[in-house]
Amino acid sequence: MTSMISHAQALQALRPGADAPMRADGLAVNDLLERFHPDYGAKARVSLRIGANAGAPCHPALAGLLESNALIDDLDLAGAEPLATDVLVIGGGGAGAAAAVTAAMRGARVIIATKLRIGDSNTVMAEGGIQAAVGADDSLQRHYEDTLRGGHNEGDRALIAQMVSDAPEVIRWLIDLGMAFDLAEDKALGSTLLRKKAGGTTASRILCHRDFTGLEMMRVLREAVELQRGIEQLNRCPAVELLSHDDGSCAGAILYDLERRSFVLVRARAVVLATGGSGRLHLQGFPTSNHYGATADGLVLAYRLGARMCDLDSFQYHPTGVAHPRHLAGGLISESARSAGAHLLNGLGERFVDELKPRDVVAAAILRECAEGRGIARDGQTGVFLDARALVAADPDILETRLVSLGHLAAKCGLDPRQEPFLVYPTLHYQNGGVMIDGDGATSVPGLLCAGEVSGGIHGRNRLMGNALLDIISFGRRAGTRAAESLGQRQAGRGGINHVHRWRRALAQAELPADVRAPLLYPSYGNFHLRRTAAA
Amino acid sequence: MSETVHLTIDGREIAADPTVSILQAYAQSGAELTANVGCMGQGVCGSCRCMVRKDGERQVSTLLACETRVEPGMQVSFIDYFLPAHVHHYDLKDLHDSWGMLDQIRAVFPEAEHCRHCSGCDRACPKGLPVQSGVAFSVAGDIAAAAAVFDQCVMCNLCTLACPENIRPNHLGLFVRRSVAALTLRPIDLMRRLREVASGEMSVNVTLPRVETATAAPRLAAPAQDR
Ligand SMILES: Cc1cc2nc3c(=O)[nH]c(=O)nc-3n(C[C@H](O)[C@H](O)[C@H](O)COP(=O)(O)OP(=O)(O)OC[C@H]3O[C@@H](n4cnc5c(N)ncnc54)[C@H](O)[C@@H]3O)c2cc1C
Ligand code: SF4
Ligand code: SF4
Ligand code: FES
Numbered sequence: 001m002t003s004m005i006s007h008a009q010a011l012q013a014l015r016p017g018a019d020a021p022m023r024a025d026g027l028a029v030n031d032l033l034e035r036f037h038p039d040y041g042a043k044a045r046v047s048l049r050i051g052a053n054a055g056a057p058c059h060p061a062l063a064g065l066l067e068s069n070a071l072i073d074d075l076d077l078a079g080a081e082p083l084a085t086d087v088l089v090i091g092g093g094g095a096g097a098a099a100a101v102t103a104a105m106r107g108a109r110v111i112i113a114t115k116l117r118i119g120d121s122n123t124v125m126a127e128g129g130i131q132a133a134v135g136a137d138d139s140l141q142r143h144y145e146d147t148l149r150g151g152h153n154e155g156d157r158a159l160i161a162q163m164v165s166d167a168p169e170v171i172r173w174l175i176d177l178g179m180a181f182d183l184a185e186d187k188a189l190g191s192t193l194l195r196k197k198a199g200g201t202t203a204s205r206i207l208c209h210r211d212f213t214g215l216e217m218m219r220v221l222r223e224a225v226e227l228q229r230g231i232e233q234l235n236r237c238p239a240v241e242l243l244s245h246d247d248g249s250c251a252g253a254i255l256y257d258l259e260r261r262s263f264v265l266v267r268a269r270a271v272v273l274a275t276g277g278s279g280r281l282h283l284q285g286f287p288t289s290n291h292y293g294a295t296a297d298g299l300v301l302a303y304r305l306g307a308r309m310c311d312l313d314s315f316q317y318h319p320t321g322v323a324h325p326r327h328l329a330g331g332l333i334s335e336s337a338r339s340a341g342a343h344l345l346n347g348l349g350e351r352f353v354d355e356l357k358p359r360d361v362v363a364a365a366i367l368r369e370c371a372e373g374r375g376i377a378r379d380g381q382t383g384v385f386l387d388a389r390a391l392v393a394a395d396p397d398i399l400e401t402r403l404v405s406l407g408h409l410a411a412k413c414g415l416d417p418r419q420e421p422f423l424v425y426p427t428l429h430y431q432n433g434g435v436m437i438d439g440d441g442a443t444s445v446p447g448l449l450c451a452g453e454v455s456g457g458i459h460g461r462n463r464l465m466g467n468a469l470l471d472i473i474s475f476g477r478r479a480g481t482r483a484a485e486s487l488g489q490r491q492a493g494r495g496g497i498n499h500v501h502r503w504r505r506a507l508a509q510a511e512l513p514a515d516v517r518a519p520l521l522y523p524s525y526g527n528f529h530l531r532r533t534a535a536a
Numbered sequence: 537m538s539e540t541v542h543l544t545i546d547g548r549e550i551a552a553d554p555t556v557s558i559l560q561a562y563a564q565s566g567a568e569l570t571a572n573v574g575c576m577g578q579g580v581c582g583s584c585r586c587m588v589r590k591d592g593e594r595q596v597s598t599l600l601a602c603e604t605r606v607e608p609g610m611q612v613s614f615i616d617y618f619l620p621a622h623v624h625h626y627d628l629k630d631l632h633d634s635w636g637m638l639d640q641i642r643a644v645f646p647e648a649e650h651c652r653h654c655s656g657c658d659r660a661c662p663k664g665l666p667v668q669s670g671v672a673f674s675v676a677g678d679i680a681a682a683a684a685v686f687d688q689c690v691m692c693n694l695c696t697l698a699c700p701e702n703i704r705p706n707h708l709g710l711f712v713r714r715s716v717a718a719l720t721l722r723p724i725d726l727m728r729r730l731r732e733v734a735s736g737e738m739s740v741n742v743t744l745p746r747v748e749t750a751t752a753a754p755r756l757a758a759p760a761q762d763r
Contacts, residue, residue, distance in 0.1 A: 030754040040756055047759045057759050064763070117617055119691070120574030120581045134729045144740045152753040161740040168729045175721050178628055178714025180683075183723065192725040212688070215580045219691050223710055227625055235617075236571060258570050291581070292573045313756070327556045331577050404688070408579070412603070461753070526569040 002370065004377035005347025007324075007423070010385065013349035014421070020343060020387075022351045027368075029361055036371065037364040038284050038317055038426075039461070045313040050506045051303050052444065058312035061281050065296055066303045066312075068518040069507060070500045071240045071530050072254055072263070077497065080254065080263035085111040085232070087483040088252055088268035090239045091298065093121030094214075094469065095452025096274035097221035098476030099441075099483065101177075103272075104230040106484035111266055112231060113255050115238035115275075115293045115521065119222040122276050122291050122453065123472065126214025127334035127405050128198070129206040130473075131466035132167035135195055138203040140164050147467060150200040150358050151432075151460020154311065159458050162439050163467075166474040171207060174473065179220045181207050196339050198465035200358035206466045211336045211405045217469065237264060238521050239297065240530070242271065242305045242448070243495035250305060250447035251495025256521075256530065267495055270447055270483035273298045274476065277431040277453040278315075280523040287330025288428040289318055292526070297519035298454035302435045305499050308444045311433025314461040319344075319362040321427025323383030325413060330427045335359075335465045337388055337406055340398065345385040345421065346374040352384075360462045363426040376423060383425035388417045430468065432459050441479030447486075451479040543610040558601040558612055559584050572601070572614040579603040582692030585615045585662065598694050600662045618697040624707060634719045638677050644711060647703045648675050657695035657705050663688055667695045667705045674712050683713045 005013075014020075027035070034040045045057040050067055058066065087103045089096045092114035100112045112118065133143040143164040148155050171193075175181070182194040195204035209216035225231055236258040243251040243265065252267040275298030279290025288294070303309060320333040338344075338355040344362070346352055346369045353365035366384050369375055375382045388406070392398060399407035399417065410417045434456030441449040452472040459467060507514055522528045541554045545562045552561035559576060563569045574581030584601035591609025601614065626644045631637070641648065648671055657667035670685030686709030695705045732738040 030752070033754040037754075040754060042757045042760060044757060045759045046761075046763050057756070060760065060763050116571070116574055117583055120583050124581045125575050125578050132726075134723070134725045136725065136728075140733070140738055140740045141744070144742075145745060148745070149751075153751070154753060157742045161742045165733060165740055168726055168733055171726055172730060175717055176628075178710075178716075178718045180713065180717040180721065181723070183721075188720060189722060190724050193723045210687075212580065215690065219689070219710060220714060222691070223707070223714070224628075226623070227627070292569075292576045325555060327553075327560060328577060522570060525563050527563070527566055528568050528570050 003373045004375045004382055007376055007378035010347040010349070010376040013347065014345070015349055020345055020349055020351045026353070032364045032368065033360060036368040037360055038286070039314055043284065049510045049512065052306050052308045053312065056312070059283055059315070061283055062278065062296060062299070062312055064516060065300050065518040065520065067507065067512050068300065068516040069504065069514050070304065070497070071517050071519070072497070074497065076263050077254065077265060080265040082265050082267070083111065084267045085109045086269050086487055087272065088113065088266050089272045089274060090253060091274035091276060091452070092118035093274060093276050093452060093472065094123035094217060094221060095472035095476035096272065097225050098473050099272045099274060099451055099480035100231050101221070101224050101228050102477045102480030103484040104228045106481065108230065108484040108487055110231045111234060111268070112225065113234045113237045113239060113253070113266070115236070117235045118225060118233060119218050120291060120293065121218065122294060123214050124218035125289070125291060125332070126217070126469055127211045127332065128336045128339070129196060129208030129213045129466050130469035131198070131205045131464065132171045132207055132470065133164065133203070133205055134168055134171070134193055134207070135203060135205065138205055142202055143167065143205060146201045147464060148460070150464040151462050154460035156457040159439060163458060163471060163474045167470055170470060170473045173477065174217065174220070177220050177224050179217055180209050182209060196336065197356065198339060199335060199356045199362065200464050206339070211334055211403055213469065234264070239301060240519065240521070241497060241500065242301050243267065243497065244305055244499040245493055245495055246498060248306060248445065248499065250445055251493070269486040270449060272441070272449045272451060272479045272483050273302055273435070273454055274450070274452045275454050279428045283315060283428055286317065286426065286428040287321055289321055289330055289332035290429070292523065295520040295523060297521060298450070299434060300519040302443065302445070302448065302450065304503050305445050305448065307448060308436045309434060310436050310456045311461060314432040315428060316359055316430035316432055316463055317363040317426040318429035319359055319366055319426055320386050320424040322409070322413065322422065323425035324378045324381045324423040326379065326381055328412060329381065331409070332427065332429070333386060333409060333422060333424060334405060336403060337386065340403065341391045342386055342388040345387050347376045348374055358462055358464065366426055370425070378423055381423065383423040385421035386424045387421035389419065389421065392418045430463055432456070432461055432463055437475070439478065440482035441475050442482060449479040449483055451475040541606045541608045543606055543608065543612065545612040546614055552606045554606060556606060558586065558604050558606055561606045562601070572616070575602065577602045580690050582690035583617070585692045585694055587613050587615060598660050598662055600692070615694070615697070618693050620696060620702055620704065622702060624704060626711065628714055628718050631715055631719060637679065637715060640715070641674055641712065645703065645708045647701045648708055650701045651675070651703060652701060654700065656698035656700065660694040660698035662692060662694060663690060665689060670709050671703060671705050674708055679712055679716055682709060683716050685709065686713055
């Protein structure tokens with residue numbers, strides 16, 4: 001074990017009043033990432049053996065799930081309750097809600113199936129804000145180049161360009177649905193939007209509702225779904241498998257109704273998969289900031305049906321997860337804190353990185369401090385300090401105005417941010433890669449669309465703060481529009497699970513185990529076993 | 537973490553570490569957890585609503601299980617999302633005339649005027665919001681004050697469950713908040729940018745930055761052979 005500096009010692013090393021010095025031994029960005037970021041090490045990837053990405057790299061834990069057996073059999077289909085609709089949306093976060101509302105507004109009959117309840121998602125947890133280049137000193141081009149550069153030039157240029165160009169209209173759409181944004185001045189007309197700076201951006205571009213932007217967004221979207229004619233909600237009905245036609249196209253999905261403990265078979269002209277991310281896989285033992293349902297289900301379902309994916313070995317570790325107290329470990333301290341001027345300090349009381357560098361760089365820098373013995377240990381937890389003392393001293397109201405959530409969190413951690421810094425450590429935050437899509441969210445499987453965190457290609461290998469909330473609304477709306485266009489199309493056949501049969505043969509040929517079953521649906525500590533509880 | 541705390545959750549006797557939340561204690565006890573959970577600690581999704589009676593106390597309070605630490609002798613039961621028989625339907629697009637706002641509130645939420653001031657909603661709110669006053673502000677037309685009351689509402693629906701008049705205070709609050717944004721939020725910088733994008737005056741050139749000038753990405757380790 002690497003040595004650490006004790007919490008008490010580290011507190012003593014804090015220099016009262018004076019600005020903390022910056023360490024002089026900063027590494028070049030690529031060096032830092034290659035040596036300390038969890039994505040770049042030897043344990044970070046294996047080659048997939050079967051499926052559309054065979055031969056391509058993937059995180060080993062995720063590979064185990066992608067190359068797994070289905071949860072269901074033909075027998076389960078026989079007893080399932082049949083339903084039919086125009087559009088089936090799977091997942092009730094921001095992307096799913098935006099897709100459902102958009103498709104229904106265009107006259108489609110929509111079913112939205114969710115695992116928990118609509119809104120219980122990563123979206124509702126977002127704090128910092130959403131990017132849109134609205135400032136006079138800003139432009140779509142700058143937003144585009146920042147996003148591309150932030151993702152190490154690996155993002156799809158056309159998708160990025162489309163998304164940043166959608167951004168102003170996305171904000172308008174949200175306002176028309178009744179979402180509030182903070183203004184720079186307090187006047188009814190003629191005011192401009194309050195804009196914050198994010199790590200890795202060249203202009204202030206984060207629009208927000210205080211520091212609980214996702215809550216404001218999700219409660220508005222949830223109400224919009226609930227009040228929109230033409231949408232039926234199936235809560236507590238996770239998708240356990242997709243349905244396919246004989247030509248391999250998507251025909252709907254099989255849900256498991258947790259209340260009735262039985263299967264539901266939903267045939268649909270188009271399926272929008274919006275199941276979000278995978279933080280609850282706790283890759284490489286990291287804690288996570290994600291909600292309870294983030295178990296990579298959508299990736300598993302889409303991959304089995306043949307969808308192509310990208311960047312499955314690329315994840316975002318948010319620099320500032322709570323490290324102490326232990327029962328809050330992994331919980332997020334929003335980038336808003338650093339954006340407002342909070343500093344990161346090691347056990348010697350030194351700064352060691354420009355806090356507003358892209359997230360992967362800042363996270364790697366923290367991991368480096370901990371690996372090189374300058375981390376701080378407290379009750380068996382390790383991390384570095386996030387120091388907001390000067391910030392609060394300069395603006396005593398800030399915890400009631402701009403950093404409300406930070407104040408709440410400090411109370412839960414049992415510390416006073418005026419007196420004491422937070423102990424933080426990187427937390428598994430975002431799935432950079434995912435299902436490859438075109439500008440409408442269409443995947444390589446006909447009839448299957450994707451939107452939101454489940455999709456990939458936009459953020460390259462690192463996402464900027466505020467670009468996820470933009471992504472989910474921009475692509476959620478587009479996928480909803482495209483799905484509604486399938487309205488007039490004739491529905492051929494009933495749909496079945498021939499793709500599962502083909503998949504099982506492929507598993508056997510590759511000598512992969514047949515007893516690993518996915519999607520997971522819930523983390524292991526949820527103690528849920530479909531086979532134990534299914535009525536069948 | 538020396539002593540262990542004993543409590544009852546949904547009829548289960550549970551022994552837990554004193555530092556954990558009710559929700560964590562429940563999951564760690566081996567119970568199946570597929571409902572009444574979402575953000576799991578942030579306290580923003582409202583799904584872990586529960587009734588708690590503390591040891592030696594007669595009063596039951598409604599709290600969020602992910603934000604409340606276990607205490608010895610607690611009795612806890614989770615409460616599902618409450619959906620009343622009557623839900624208030626409206627279409628925000630009908631609200632284009634802000635002069636009609638008062639009438640709209642009355643038309644969509646007619647029960648709000650019948651508030652009995654029983655404070656049931658105030659007691660129910662796990663976020664400690666002054667819900668009742670939010671209802672009164674809405675009825676009186678103090679729109680800004682009403683919107684402010686519900687600013688931190690997590691839509692757990694406990695006030696709706698508590699209200700004997702089916703006012704659905706949180707949905708009334710959200711209606712007011714949505715109306716304010718949809719009718720009055722007109723940021724001038726956004727308007728200007730929308731115009732520039734619509735006219736084609738501003739767009740993205742995807743050939744920039746040129747690939748050659750872009751900096752090289754960091755190198756990844758080769759895929760591992762074994763898993
Ligand atoms: C703590 C936190 C803070 C963040 N802050 C920001 C921020 O400030 N700015 C920003 O841009 N981004 C932020 N992000 C990222 C952003 O919130 C997410 O990437 C985005 O909201 C994802 O939206 P989504 O709709 O794709 O997925 P989600 O919102 O996660 O929704 C997915 C839904 O699908 C459901 N689901 C999963 N599997 C199934 C299944 N098998 N069947 C049915 N339903 C299923 C889930 O339960 C969930 O309800 C933050 C993320 C977190 C966790
Ligand atoms: S106002 Fe009502 S819905 Fe909102 S947090 Fe309080 S009790 Fe829950
Ligand atoms: S519970 Fe209903 S009736 Fe009682 S004070 Fe609240 S809004 Fe009024
Ligand atoms: S789990 Fe979301 S509020 Fe408790």
